Amino acid sequence: MTNNTTGALAQELDAFERRRKELEKNYPGKFVVFKGSDFVGAWDTLDAAAAEAVRQFGRGPYLIRQVGALPPNLPASVLFRGIEAE
């Protein structure tokens, strides 16, 4: 992933990328929360991280990501679809 992110979570994703090495060293497998460029904290479970994020920031947006986890898995059913001939 690059640091040149855009969109609603641009700041959070940039902050995550800037601190990625430190996070992988100190919080492997943990669910971390970023709001803006601020690191909010790290939790053992998604539920715990989400609970704190919702408590502090409501509907957000905010970043909740598991450190070191693979990107979300996209179902095969949405990867490819036939295209009707013009």
Added chain:
Amino acid sequence: MPIADCGFPPIGLLPGINAPQTGPTLLILKGPTTLVEIGFNPGLFHPDPVKVKEAVAVAVAATPAARLVEALIDTGARDSCIDEELAKELQLPLIDQAPASGIDGVNTFNVYLGHIRIAALGFLQYGRFMGVKLKAGGQPQQALLGRTLLQSMILVYDGRDGTVRLAV
């Protein structure tokens, strides 16, 4: 045991197709489908596990929401997904973005916090869901129910008569 019928009657219609189709054909064309409620309930994301348990009990017992949408039972999907347009419309909390290949090339996909409740079963799954372009891609359903949801269920698929039953 609550059971949801996710198949089709012996004869039925599909939007966009004029002629009636048999149940087995409808099942091929549309896939096993059930009605779900999608939303975001802050009570399900509470630091106190007792409060979460209470919120789950209330959500499961609740009268079905005014708005239900169709969901495809997708054993090919690991995780359950929500239509991107619907997620935006419902203002689900955006919690992550990830690049992936989609129907129109490489895209950034959003990840949302929310819940999916199967109306006929009163079954609730909450957590994070990928926003995928179902409606934009011509899919009739607005959610995909993946294997993480199905792991606690029994699914009986009878392609011979077009019936599908899902039980908790």
